[in-house]
Amino acid sequence: MNRLLSPIVAFALVLLCVSCFHAKHAYASDRPAANVSLDNLSIRQLENRLVEIDSQLGRLASFSLRGGIGAIGYRSNWRRPPERKEWIEIELDKEYLIDEIVLVPTLWRDTHRGFQSDGFPQAIRIRAGTNNNPKGKVVAEYNLQDKIEPRIGPLVVPLKQIAASWVRIEATRLSTRAYDGKRIFQLAEIIVFSGLHNVALRQHVATSSNSKDRVGAWDERFLVDGLMPYLMDSSEGNQSLAYVSRFGEQPSLYLDLGSQRKISEVHLHAVDQGDTVPQAYAGDLGIPNRLKIEGSDSEDFANAKILLDYQRTNINDIGPIMMWRIPETTCRFVRLSAVKPEPTTQDVSVGNPSGDIRIGFAEIELYSDGQNVALGKRAFADDPPNPGDRSPNALTDGKNLFGEILPVRTWMHELAKRHDLELIRPLVIKELNRRYASQRIQLTLVTWLAAFLAVGIGVTFLIDRILRTRQLTELRIRFAADLHDELGAE
Template sequence: MEGTLRTIISLILCTGMLAFTVTEHATPTDGWRRLSLSALEQRLADVNGTLLELPSLSLRGGAGAIGFRSVSYDEPDNRVWIEIQFGSTELIDQIVLVPTIWRDAKNGFVADGFPRQFDILIGTDEDAVGTVVARIKADDAILPRVAPLVIDLPKPVAGSWIRVDTNVLSRRVWDGRFDLQLAEIIVFSGEENVALHRNVSVSEDAYTTVKSLQKDYLVDGFLPYLMDASEGTQSIAYLCSVESGQECEITFDLKTTFPIDRIHLHGPDISDTVPQSQPAEYGVPRNVKAYGSDSRDFEDAKLLCEFSLATVYDIAPIMVQRFPPFDCRYVRLVASDSARNASEQEDISYIGFAEIELFANGTNVAEGAELEVSGIRQTSGRKLSAVTDGSNFYGSILPTRAWLEGLAKRHDLETLRPQITNELQQRYAQQTANLRRMTWLAVFLVVAIGFTVLLTQMIQMRQLAEIKERFAADLHDELGANLHTIGLLSDLADDAKESPNDLSTFLQRIRSVTERTGVAMRHCTDMQDASELYAGFRTDMQRTAERIAVHIDHDLVVSGETHLNRLKPRIRFDLFLFYKECLVNICRHSGATQLATRLVADASEVKLSISDNGRGLSGSSVNAVPPSLHRRAKLLGADIKVDCPPTGGTCVQLTLRPNRWRFRR
């Protein structure tokens, strides 16, 4: 059983090493693959959780301003620049580039003409060269994208102008040429877009006659996205009707005086059907004037700003105007001329807003303000409070900077998520393959263990049979020879009973043979190596020959006793029993009068030769090995040969190679 356990443990260790080798061979080396499986799964869960909290990237529809498009080239390595003058020195901490979006037939919506490599420089009126504050390289892999590219400046930089200097262009979709296209450039100083409606200059203006592609559209504040926040509740836009030629007035009571410096108008939500039931500009007035005052009757009113929304290129989902701060408690918006659908009645026009935001120091102070409306005909069941509830059709209205940062972060995470997913799929596939291998290895291990147990049982049964065979052989060879010797000595003692001295000698020899028989019996019964037996071959062989071959002349030659004494006790025991069996056979059957024994040993082999001058073998038994000798030679693992020389007698030759590997019985 000890051998069985060793075999099973070896199989288990080999199986484990094989499985470990498979795993190590598939161990990845890149950045993702250095993470553990649990870390990857947690990372994916974090990404998915963050995406649920970010605004969705929803694209606007309808007609409108596209942005700026430069001259096109055959090669990407061309310099194109865009410069925006702020009119005053501003402290800039973030730049946002909004791509021009193209609907590709194969890849869906893509950024068209977005620069692959460019520098962003900021300077002052005294510094015409400027300082590079950001450098985007082609290796940064910012494409493909639809979301805005947000560039944060670790330390705010003061400047009165900004330049986007492109030196590697990207290929535009429709004809494969290279150009620079952008929908909007937003420059933040805190929450303020200081580039809004500022002067724009470009290296070369190629589309001066195309209304939708003008350089001034880079700073009009119009974005190709709908504000689709993940939080908040849906709000239905306010919509009212007025008689043609009349004005609609919406008055805000802010309850306290604020330095108003910015107004956001959110156009009404047209329809949630596809196609839309009304054009995108439906409900947006052609003209909006904003007044501020500290008195309810607006006696000291001041015009804050004016929205001129004459064409579709002047309209967007969110329209923004900045102006110098003005302290006021009341703000009134006067809207007129909004009928934009020919199917409407000629004497009625519709005006509406999803939200109106009034900003002071970067904060919308109009949320929840009291409202009054005048000049309307009917409200169509829409609530005026929707104008200041802080929500649109999709949810909460976010600060512009936070909204764009959310879209950029969504792009980064949605770019990251497939990488994590692919890595996880590879890990799962690897686990499945390893599990399949381990299953086969387990099956192999079970079969191997079963085979090992069966083989062990067979070996044990074989060993038991061999023990029986050896026990029988030992009894036959050792006890048979000793009993034969005792019989001969007894006959001699009987013949010498008249001579007390000879009788005493024979009795002592019988006593000696009996003691040695006892030692041999202990060896036969416990199957242990009797190291005390036959330690001196020459002496023991001489004594044995004198006891067994009493009336036969014996010539004994032994050489290489040093090598003989190095043999294992069992081999010495078996070799000596073989010799004794030969002597017994000679005494019983040959009738020989002379006996010669030659035992020669060296480091590689042992040769034993026993010859006599007896009758020899005759007939079919010529060259046949007696069964008792054959059995003992087999136990020794030696080669045996029996010859009958022409001069008569028999010669038994035994050749033993103790260092040769063989299956020992």
């Protein structure tokens, strides 16, 4: 019996080793390089990781992209040699302690993969310095192994706090643009943070080359205009409908900050343009050709001070969130007025031949030391709203059509985090599927092995029984023959 079982057990062990090798080979083959870090995680850890990713994605801002017409960003000249190095340099108005830089890609609608970055460099080097240090120092660097493109979300570059009066972005390896495959350097926006302040906003920009187009959607000044290809679509809070005034010759909006505040930055969120395809407006509903923002210590604006006098030149000057840095001004009351309205074709089409216009926004943010001091404050217009009209309270409720309005730095972090999680999520799913497939292979082989062992053991017992029966028969015959011989001898 033992002699019969030994070969079967030995063969079973060989088959088990082969099955394990085959399962391991099936598991290890065709594994993407970017997934190597997942090898050390168990199936339970991978499943928990997937649940964690989905949970985080549900709490992050979404990639809601702009529509309509507007500024796109910066594009280098493509006629230069492809091996060239392109650069962008932002001159700050003074020396700041900067701690983070955000690079926002220009986006292209790919017919197969959807929206993707276009002309975002494959490798970059970031330098920063002061007027006394024109060469500066390298504060961050990304190479091909970092795989920073393609992407939809912004690239957030954390820095050790450093004093800088200029920042230079060097594209050390260019990527190709989707349109014609030419190597080029493109960006939609550059944000330089000093704490919560974007100190690069509307500062002077110099570039190695510039491919300006005739429609005016590409220019280096769009790198620091605060306009990005995204709509602020946070995952928190209820939606709020923007306020738009009635038609008037010079409609105005007012804010009471409750006490005197030092205002240094203004953010205006444009009226929601609707979610129809196509949109009903070009994106300028409620935004006058000329907007004057004044501050005052008294509600009658007897001692009004100009905070901002904005003159719109074309559609590229406006976007979902318009941002300006202004000279620090102390005031309690703020007035936003539409100045010198001009009749438009749209005015006539809506029954307004006099050329009267409206003014309106989804939110008005006034910043003092990085804090929105207009949040929750009283807002009102020249004429009180009629029943059913949108309320001026929407101007300072901290919400837009999608929900809660986030600080710009938080918004960029959430979009960057979403990009990272959406990049790793399919890798985790692929790894889990590979592990599940490996388990199925092992289970199938072990099942066949168990069946083989069962059959082998059954056959072994049957053979053993046959052999024992034969031995017993032979013994009986031998005993009978011996007994016959003994009886014959007597």
